[in-house]
Amino acid sequence: MTTGHELGERKIVTFSLGEQIFGIEMSALIEIREWDEPTPLPGVPGYIKGVTNLRGTVVPVVGLAERLGWPASRVHARSCILVVNLAGKQAGFLVDEVADIVLIKDSDIRPAPDVEIGEPNVIKGLVKTATREGGAGTPGSTGGDIMVLLLDLEALGITRTLDLAA
Amino acid sequence: MSDELDDIQAIFFEECTEGLATAEAGLSAMDAGDVSPGTIAGVFRAVHSIKGGAGAFGHTALTAFAHRFENLMDEVRADRIKPTPGVTRVMLAAFDVLSDHVAAAQGTAPVPADAQMLDALEAILKAGGAPDAAPAPAPPEPEPDPFGFEPVAVAIDPLEELDPFGFEPVGVALEELDASPDAGEPRPWTVTFVPSDAALAHGGEPVLIVRELELLGGEVTAVDLSGLPPLRDLEPEHCYFGWTLSVPGSVEESAISDCFDFLAPSSIVEIAREAAPVADLPPVEWATAAPPPPEPPVAPPPPPAVATTPEPQALVAAAPVPVADAPALRAAPAASAEPAAQTIRVDLVKLDMLLNLVGELVIRGSILADRLSPKDQERVELPQLSRLTREIQDTVMSLRAQPIKQAFSRVPRMLRDLSVETGKQVVLETSGETTEVDKGVIEKIGDPLTHMIRNAVDHGIESVDRRLAAGKPAEGTIRLSAEQKGARIFVRVSDDGGGIDRARVRGKAVEKGIIPADAVLTDEEIDQLICAPGFSTAETISNISGRGVGMDVVRSNVEALGGRVEISSVPGKGTTFTMVLPLTLAILEGMIVRLSGQRFVLPLANVIETVQPEPGQVKPTTTTGEVIELRGSYLPVRRLNDTFGLPANDGQRPEDSLVIIVESESAGHVGLMVDTIDDRREVVIKSLDQNLYPIRGLGGATILGDGSIALILDIEALVAPASRLQKGLAA
Numbered sequence: 001m002t003t004g005h006e007l008g009e010r011k012i013v014t015f016s017l018g019e020q021i022f023g024i025e026m027s028a029l030i031e032i033r034e035w036d037e038p039t040p041l042p043g044v045p046g047y048i049k050g051v052t053n054l055r056g057t058v059v060p061v062v063g064l065a066e067r068l069g070w071p072a073s074r075v076h077a078r079s080c081i082l083v084v085n086l087a088g089k090q091a092g093f094l095v096d097e098v099a100d101i102v103l104i105k106d107s108d109i110r111p112a113p114d115v116e117i118g119e120p121n122v123i124k125g126l127v128k129t130a131t132r133e134g135g136a137g138t139p140g141s142t143g144g145d146i147m148v149l150l151l152d153l154e155a156l157g158i159t160r161t162l163d164l165a166a
Numbered sequence: 167m168s169d170e171l172d173d174i175q176a177i178f179f180e181e182c183t184e185g186l187a188t189a190e191a192g193l194s195a196m197d198a199g200d201v202s203p204g205t206i207a208g209v210f211r212a213v214h215s216i217k218g219g220a221g222a223f224g225h226t227a228l229t230a231f232a233h234r235f236e237n238l239m240d241e242v243r244a245d246r247i248k249p250t251p252g253v254t255r256v257m258l259a260a261f262d263v264l265s266d267h268v269a270a271a272q273g274t275a276p277v278p279a280d281a282q283m284l285d286a287l288e289a290i291l292k293a294g295g296a297p298d299a300a301p302a303p304a305p306p307e308p309e310p311d312p313f314g315f316e317p318v319a320v321a322i323d324p325l326e327e328l329d330p331f332g333f334e335p336v337g338v339a340l341e342e343l344d345a346s347p348d349a350g351e352p353r354p355w356t357v358t359f360v361p362s363d364a365a366l367a368h369g370g371e372p373v374l375i376v377r378e379l380e381l382l383g384g385e386v387t388a389v390d391l392s393g394l395p396p397l398r399d400l401e402p403e404h405c406y407f408g409w410t411l412s413v414p415g416s417v418e419e420s421a422i423s424d425c426f427d428f429l430a431p432s433s434i435v436e437i438a439r440e441a442a443p444v445a446d447l448p449p450v451e452w453a454t455a456a457p458p459p460p461e462p463p464v465a466p467p468p469p470p471a472v473a474t475t476p477e478p479q480a481l482v483a484a485a486p487v488p489v490a491d492a493p494a495l496r497a498a499p500a501a502s503a504e505p506a507a508q509t510i511r512v513d514l515v516k517l518d519m520l521l522n523l524v525g526e527l528v529i530r531g532s533i534l535a536d537r538l539s540p541k542d543q544e545r546v547e548l549p550q551l552s553r554l555t556r557e558i559q560d561t562v563m564s565l566r567a568q569p570i571k572q573a574f575s576r577v578p579r580m581l582r583d584l585s586v587e588t589g590k591q592v593v594l595e596t597s598g599e600t601t602e603v604d605k606g607v608i609e610k611i612g613d614p615l616t617h618m619i620r621n622a623v624d625h626g627i628e629s630v631d632r633r634l635a636a637g638k639p640a641e642g643t644i645r646l647s648a649e650q651k652g653a654r655i656f657v658r659v660s661d662d663g664g665g666i667d668r669a670r671v672r673g674k675a676v677e678k679g680i681i682p683a684d685a686v687l688t689d690e691e692i693d694q695l696i697c698a699p700g701f702s703t704a705e706t707i708s709n710i711s712g713r714g715v716g717m718d719v720v721r722s723n724v725e726a727l728g729g730r731v732e733i734s735s736v737p738g739k740g741t742t743f744t745m746v747l748p749l750t751l752a753i754l755e756g757m758i759v760r761l762s763g764q765r766f767v768l769p770l771a772n773v774i775e776t777v778q779p780e781p782g783q784v785k786p787t788t789t790t791g792e793v794i795e796l797r798g799s800y801l802p803v804r805r806l807n808d809t810f811g812l813p814a815n816d817g818q819r820p821e822d823s824l825v826i827i828v829e830s831e832s833a834g835h836v837g838l839m840v841d842t843i844d845d846r847r848e849v850v851i852k853s854l855d856q857n858l859y860p861i862r863g864l865g866g867a868t869i870l871g872d873g874s875i876a877l878i879l880d881i882e883a884l885v886a887p888a889s890r891l892q893k894g895l896a897a
Binding site for chain 2: 038039040042048053056057158
């Protein structure tokens with residue numbers, strides 16, 4: 001990998017969803033897009049908002065809040081879509097606001113306690129990062145630190161099996 | 167470095183896969199009675215190149231096994247061992263072991279236990295063909311037997327082709343005697359190797375070959391630097407050196423030439439005995455000029471026999487590409503071997519990219535046409551552009567077309583395995599293997615086909631006892647066929663088994679809650695239940711079918727390709743599964759329709775006519791069903807808004823909508839009610855399962871000129887009677 005940082009460290013993209021700050025690995029991120037109403041699909045679970053055109057590829061758009069079992073997030077001006085690579089497939093996640101890109105140490109990741117979001121296994125771990133200047137008002141911040149829930153993208157993959165259960 | 171080697175190795179495994187497919191096709195043909203020289207030579211070449219590559223990469227177990235296999239093939243090729251059914255069967259079994267060896271070399275499977283098979287091959291080699299001869303331990307140096315046979319010597323000496331008596335040429339014997347009369351130790355080899363300029367660019371790292379020769383005991387005696395230019399002219403990617411190596415004479419020439427199996431074109435390789443007067447003579451002349459020897463040579467037969475006779479195969483091996491085998495192939499009957507044409511290897515990704523670009527071109531073309539005034543549209547440039555685009559598109563599609571044989575080739579082995587597992591006897595009949603289908607289709611029908619075959623053996627064909635009791639032959643038959651009809655490909659798997667046990671299927675479906683207990687179903691609808699999601703269960707399915715995919719996945723895989731699965735079954739006679747697939751996956755002529763404001767593409771191929779209903783022309787029949795009266799007949803009408811769970815304008819009158827009459831294979835003519843028709847154009851199909859998964863009722867999606875996405879309707883899935891069994895398409 002030529003991400004330019006040392007072994008044992010990784011870059012994560014943090015974003016807010018409801019009251020929480022989440023993070024995903026930077027290496028899985030393909031791009032961040034503005035919200036654009038996707039084409040709805042028939043016969044899919046409600047969290048799949050539809051499909052959108054990503055430079056000629058048809059990519060599903062997933063409401064991450066619903067996917068995690070929360071009420072659907074309301075789309076507003078800063079809503080955006082994180083296009084990520086999920087086990088070779090691309091998917092867009094609707095999130096409330098992208099916050100930051102931070103470098104964390106692997107050793108700082110704490111195992112996730114059972115967070116009540118339906119499926120505890122989608123949280124890979126917890127990590128504390130320093131807030132950026134002026135970011136003290138960000139939800140989830142305690143003092144100068146924010147708690148970031150690291151998402152396990154593998155567990156978020158969209159498969160039909162999951163949908164049959166849904 | 168190791169990465170590069172891995173890359174080259176990946177190419178080797180790719181070639182192994184192709185080689186195995188060729189070998190299997192050839193062996194199957196031999197099993198079916200085609201023992202023409204071309205077929206046998208094809209198998210021999212395939213096994214030989216697997217052996218050569220395996221040697222270069224140090225897969226010793228694979229090399230050893232392939233070598234023994236090749237020996238036998240060589241004997242058969244030279245017509246010294248008759249390819250009797252017994253021999254062919256052993257070779258088929260040996261082929262299975264060879265495949266396992268290749269898998270083991272790739273690290274995807276454990277190394278197979280091949281001792282028994284090696285013995286079986288050896289037994290045939292020794293006995294000259296008797297397939298059931300008891301395996302005998304191979305003596306290190308075979309004794310000439312009383313009948314004048316020299317089994318091992320002939321096995322690896324293609325010169326036999328020139329000399330029916332099996333004698334060693336006198337030149338060999340004399341030279342051996344001259345050179346080392348006592349020990350029989352042949353003179354060392356002098357190997358001169360000058361890689362072509364472009365060797366490095368072709369991935370042929372010469373040092374690897376030199377190392378390989380060193381492993382055989384060779385030593386570099388000289389390096390030719392005469393080609394080395396002054397530093398300022400030196401191209402770092404060019405190869406300027408030549409090597410001269412001395413290799414011990416006890417090494418077989420084939421072993422040396424095998425080192426050069428992977429060689430860049432126009433490299434120079436010379437292999438000769440040191441200081442031997444005959445070494446410079448062309449091999450053929452030497453062999454024919456030599457008078458027959460008075461007696462067998464003193465030296466141990468195997469090494470000198472091959473070593474001093476540059477075998478034809480070695481010459482072929484030194485040539486860089488398989489095309490060198492072309493003369494042999496041309497001599498072969500057309501049916502038995504694939505003609506070797508001038509080919510290049512192209513990464514499939516590039517072809518996919520090309521196809522995508524052509525797709526974009528088609529889209530831009532139709533946008534451009536839309537922008538122009540009708541008068542401009544008729545000008546000559548635009549039709550010309552369309553024609554060119556169409557030609558490019560057809561050519562790209564033909565690049566991707568492959569004979570469906572590739573998907574069929576793994577079936578014979580699977581059937582052999584299944585026969586062993588189930589104890590059922592099954593013969594396979596195939597037809598239409600040469601039907602050409604898009605590469606993408608071939609890749610995707612592999613798994614469905616596997617499951618359909620497993621299903622046929624497991625559930626279709628009865629046990630031997632039951633077959634005999636029913637007055638059928640003990641051997642079951644599975645027919646695998648492919649044919650093209652219009653723009654569709656039909657792939658059929660039929661068995662002559664007991665047919666679908668409809669009472670049992672129905673009972674199971676009720677038990678699983680797929681249908682209500684009082685459902686009234688036709689036979690066809692019951693057959694379709696096999697494909698219903700959740701029908702396959704561990705209870706109804708043995709470990710054979712159960713470890714594959716369920717029939718519902720078969721159906722959705724096929725539907726994802728824009729195809730469908732048809733089932734027809736006659737109790738007591740057998741069952742036929744038909745996959746109906748589109749010829750192309752890429753482009754479709756469609757009608758853009760609107761449903762509740764959302765645009766959908768309706769494939770034009772299905773459209774018969776469009777009707778603007780008069781008041782009263784569409785009549786309700788039941789609470790949910792409607793029919794349209796059209797020229798005295800009544801056709802069922804589906805409101806697509808309802809089908810897709812879209813917010814229908816409640817109380818929308820039929821006369822405010824359009825009814826498109828479509829033709830379907832399963833339900834005949836059906837009317838589909840849509841809000842409006844926008845347009846008619848060619849669209850590029852983008853599959854939904856690339857990033858999501860196939861969705862029933864949709865054949866994919868397309869990107870319209872304004873960048874938005876329209877979903878493509880799958881008419882067959884929408885109107886198929888079975889779709890009523892599902893709880894509706896909308897979740």
